[in-house]
Amino acid sequence: xxIAVASGKGGTGKTMxxxxxxxxxxxxxxxxxxxxxxxDVEEPNAGLxxxxxxxxxxxxxxxxxxxxxxxxxxCGKCAEVCxxxxxxxAGSKTLVFRDMCHGCASCMLVCPxxxxxxxxxxxxxxxxxxxxxxxxxxxxxxxxxxMPVPTISSLLKEYLPREREGLVxxxxxxxxxxxxxxxxxxxxxxxxxxxxTPFGLHDLKAAVDVVVNxxxxxxxxxINRDGIGDMKVEEYCNSENLPIxxxxxxxxxxxxxxxxxxxxxxGYPEYGKVFLDILNRIRKEMSQ
Ligand code: SF4
Ligand code: SF4
Numbered sequence: 001x002x003i004a005v006a007s008g009k010g011g012t013g014k015t016m017x018x019x020x021x022x023x024x025x026x027x028x029x030x031x032x033x034x035x036x037x038x039x040d041v042e043e044p045n046a047g048l049x050x051x052x053x054x055x056x057x058x059x060x061x062x063x064x065x066x067x068x069x070x071x072x073x074x075c076g077k078c079a080e081v082c083x084x085x086x087x088x089x090a091g092s093k094t095l096v097f098r099d100m101c102h103g104c105a106s107c108m109l110v111c112p113x114x115x116x117x118x119x120x121x122x123x124x125x126x127x128x129x130x131x132x133x134x135x136x137x138x139x140x141x142x143x144x145x146x147m148p149v150p151t152i153s154s155l156l157k158e159y160l161p162r163e164r165e166g167l168v169x170x171x172x173x174x175x176x177x178x179x180x181x182x183x184x185x186x187x188x189x190x191x192x193x194x195x196x197t198p199f200g201l202h203d204l205k206a207a208v209d210v211v212v213n214x215x216x217x218x219x220x221x222x223i224n225r226d227g228i229g230d231m232k233v234e235e236y237c238n239s240e241n242l243p244i245x246x247x248x249x250x251x252x253x254x255x256x257x258x259x260x261x262x263x264x265x266x267g268y269p270e271y272g273k274v275f276l277d278i279l280n281r282i283r284k285e286m287s288q
């Protein structure tokens with residue numbers, strides 16, 4: 001089963017939840033190690049809680065066009081087909097703007113002179129290995145790059161083959177745009193983490209629209225920092241028939257433990273049962 005942990009906005013405790021679910025599953029003694037995939041490639045910090053040993057390091061990126069100027073006739077067909085304006089002909093020069101290229105290969109296919117070949121434009125890397133009780137892999141985007149999706153795609157392609165058994169937890173990027181869709185679309189269930197504030201409610205609604213209404217993935221909600229704000233998140237979940245899987249209270253002690261890089265259920269072992277119960281509830285809902 002693949003469970004993605006997402007949130008409409010950053011800073012809601014999404015990574016804390018993802019790490020806690022993975023560590024709770026590792027204590028189930030089911031005979032397999034859960035896999036935690038950190039797809040928050042712009043800020044991959046789940047590894048800070050796990051201190052993993054990486055055995056795999058691989059560059060990732062986009063296949064971008066490289067033009068053979070000896071063959072190019074500057075006909076402009078490549079620029080005409082590129083909806084991203086990532087290739088242009090200026091006089092007797094064909095220019096490629098690699099950071100705008102989405103690697104669709106259309107320019108290469110339409111070039112009548114076969115003057116274009118693809119080369120890898122490195123935008124990030126993936127790393128994978130083991131932590132003490134879980135398998136762990138992450139994507140890391142290079143500084144200055146604008147497109148997270150290629151790194152997320154490479155990570156999922158490497159670690160999420162269709163036939164994989166056992167439990168996979170995905171720490172998705174925050175927000176509701178393309179990187180989130182890429183990270184959660186192969187999940188069986190999505191846990192949305194929010195907080196009971198007007199901002200939390202606004203971004204939860206946006207996330208529900210993408211995950212439930214557009215992708216059609218079964219979803220539950222965890223309310224973090226419960227006790228601040230108001231009851232509007234709860235009322236919204238009830239009106240949308242979204243199960244509230246857990247409430248984690250606003251607690252300065254929890255924040256202090258997390259700020260030291262200690263996973264919640266190691267700092268406060270009583271939360272092991274809370275997250276185990278969440279996993280069991282998700283399994284039950286999935287089997288209905
Ligand atoms: S389509 Fe081919 S030949 Fe025409 S400008 Fe582009 S690279 Fe050059
Ligand atoms: S590969 Fe696609 S996006 Fe990139 S320059 Fe060619 S047509 Fe444009």
